[in-house]
Amino acid sequence: xxxAQPLHVFIVDDEAPARARxxxxxxxxxxxxxxxxxxxxxxxxxxxxETARLAVDVVxxxxxxxxxxxxxxxxxxxxxxxxxxVIFVTAYDTHAVSAFEVQARDYVLKxxxxxxxxxxxxxxxxxxxxxxxxxxHFTVNDRGRVLRIPLEEVLYLRAELKYVTLxxxxxxxxxxxxxxxxxxxxxxxMLRIHRNCLINRAWLIGFELQRGGEETQWMAIxxxxxxxxxxxxxxxxxxxxxxxx
Numbered sequence: 001x002x003x004a005q006p007l008h009v010f011i012v013d014d015e016a017p018a019r020a021r022x023x024x025x026x027x028x029x030x031x032x033x034x035x036x037x038x039x040x041x042x043x044x045x046x047x048x049x050e051t052a053r054l055a056v057d058v059v060x061x062x063x064x065x066x067x068x069x070x071x072x073x074x075x076x077x078x079x080x081x082x083x084x085x086v087i088f089v090t091a092y093d094t095h096a097v098s099a100f101e102v103q104a105r106d107y108v109l110k111x112x113x114x115x116x117x118x119x120x121x122x123x124x125x126x127x128x129x130x131x132x133x134x135x136x137h138f139t140v141n142d143r144g145r146v147l148r149i150p151l152e153e154v155l156y157l158r159a160e161l162k163y164v165t166l167x168x169x170x171x172x173x174x175x176x177x178x179x180x181x182x183x184x185x186x187x188x189x190m191l192r193i194h195r196n197c198l199i200n201r202a203w204l205i206g207f208e209l210q211r212g213g214e215e216t217q218w219m220a221i222x223x224x225x226x227x228x229x230x231x232x233x234x235x236x237x238x239x240x241x242x243x244x245x
Contacts, residue, residue, distance in 0.1 A: 005034070006030075006034035006035050006036040007033070007034070007035040007036070007057045007058055007121060007124060008035075008036055008038045008054070008055055008056050008057045008058070009026060009035050009036065009037050009038065009056075009057065009058055009059075009060060009121075010037070010038055010039050010040065010041070010047070010050070010051055010054065010056045010058070010059045010060070010084070011023065011037060011039075011040040011041075011059075011060050012040070012041045012042075012044070012047040012059060012060065012061045012062055012065075012070070012073065013040075013042070013060075013062040013065070013089070014042050014043060014062065014065040014066060015042075015062075016042070018062065018110070019040050019042070021111075021112070022060055022089065022112065023037055023040075025112050025113075025114055025117055026117070028114045029114055029117055029118050029121065032118050032184040032187075033118050033121050033122060033187075035121065038054050038055065038056060039051075039054055039056075043065060043066070043067060043068065044065060044067060044068030044069065044070070044072060044073040045067070045068055047059070047061070047073055048073060048076055048077070051077070051084060052080075056084040057084055057085065057124060058084055058085040058086070058087060058105070058121065058124045059073075059074075059077065059084050059085070059086050059087070060087050060089050061073060061074060061086055061087065061088055061089065062088075062089060062090055063088055063090040063092065064090065064091075064092065070088060070090070071102060074086045074088075074102040074103075074104060075102045078102060078103055085105045085123075085124040086102070086103070086104045086105060087104065087105055087106045087107075087108060087120045087121070087123075087124075088104050088106070088107045088108065089108045089110060089112060090107070090108075090109065090110060091109065091110040092109075093109060105120070105123045105124055106119075106120035106123055106237070106241070107237055107240075108120050115180055115183060115184075115192070118183075118184060118187060119183075119187060119192060122187045122188060136150075136151040136185075136186060136189070137149060137150050137151060138151070138154065138166055138173075138175065138182075140166065140173040140174070140175060141174075141176075142173060147173075149166060149168065149173060151186065151189055151200070152200075152202065153168045153169070154166055154167070154168060154200050155167045155168060155169065155199070155200055155203055155222055155225060156197060156198060156199040156200060156222070156229060157175070157179060157182055157190065157197070157198045157199075158196055158197045158198075159178075159179045159195075159196040159197070160196070163175065163176070164176075164177065164178070164179050164182065169225070179196065179198065182198065183198055186198075189201055189202065191204065191238060192235060192238075193220050193229060193230075193231045193232070193235050193238055194229070194230055194231060194232040194235060195232060195234070197229055197230075199220055199222065199229060200222075203222040203223050203225070204220060204221070204222060204223075204242075205221050205222065205223045206220075206221045206242070207219065207220055207221060207231065207239045207242060207243075208221055208228060210228070217230055217231070218230070218231040218236065218239050219231065
C-alpha cells in the first residue's frame with residue numbers, strides 16, 4: 001500500500017477544531033495508508049463548491065451542520081458523474097441508516113481513532129488492497145522452525161495477554177507482532193470485530209445475535225467453523241455494513 005498513490009481527502013466539518021483533529025489523525029495514518037488533504041470546508045454549500053473543482057477521492061463528512069446537513073451533501077455528491085467516496089465522521093450513531101442510503105462507504109464515530117480511520121479509508125479502494133495481499137503470508141516461529149502461513153489459511157487473529165494467536169483450521173500459532181500492526185498490514189483482508197480480534201474477510205459468512213438473559217451479543221460466523229466470535233459494541237458498524245451490502 002505504501003507504494004500506491006495517496007488518497008486525495010477533503011474534510012467537511014462546521015467546527016475548525018474538528019477539522020484540525022482530522023488532519024492530525026490523517027497524518028498519523030500516512031505511513032500505513034498514504035493520503036493528502038486537498039481541501040476543507042466548514043459548510044455543505046462550500047463543500048459542494050470546492051469539491052467540484054478539485055480531484056477528490058474521498059470526503060470525510062460531518063452530518064450535523066447548520067443549514068445543509070451532511071446527508072444532503074452526500075446525496076448531491078452521488079449525483080455527479082464521478083462522485084467521490086463519502087465517509088461520515090460524526091459524534092452521533094443515530095444516522096447510520098440514512099448514511100448508507102446515500103451510499104456512504106463508512107460511518108466513523110468521534111473521537112476518531114487512527115486504526116478506525118485507516119480501516120474506513122481502505123474501503124475506498126478495496127481492489128488495490130486485495131492486490132496488495134494476494135501473495136501475503138504470516139511468518140511464525142514454531143518450535144525452532146520459521147514457517148510461512150498463507151493468508152488464505154488464516155481464520156482469525158486474537159490478542160491474548162502479551163501475544164497474538166493465529167488460528168488456522170488445523171492449529172494455533174503465536175505471533176510476536178502487535179494486533180494493531182497486523183491490522184495495518186492486512187487491512188484489505190482482515191476485519192476488526194473486537195479490540196482483541198481480527199477475522200479473515202474471506203471466511204466471514206454472517207453474524208448471529210446471541211441472547212443470554214438481558215444481554216445480547218452479535219457473533220461473527222465463519223464458514224465451516226464451529227466457534228463464533230464476539231463483536232464488540234464499538235465495532236457494531238461491521239454488522240450494519242454486512243447487512244447493507
